[in-house]
Amino acid sequence: MTGPNGKMIGGMADMRIAGAWVDDLGLTPDEVVQIVSDTMARNPDSNTSTAP
Numbered sequence: 001m002t003g004p005n006g007k008m009i010g011g012m013a014d015m016r017i018a019g020a021w022v023d024d025l026g027l028t029p030d031e032v033v034q035i036v037s038d039t040m041a042r043n044p045d046s047n048t049s050t051a052p
Helices: 012-025 029-042
Strands: none
Touching (some): 012 029
């Protein structure tokens, strides 16, 4: 998936951030995915056409 700035979403840095959300905030991986999906859907500048 590609973000609005043309960078790939889901690289190593993104995975470290998602891991911190799980470890630090106590979210499940499914909750992280849902939050990211919901946020991207609300952002008119996001490129959600390639979302799974």
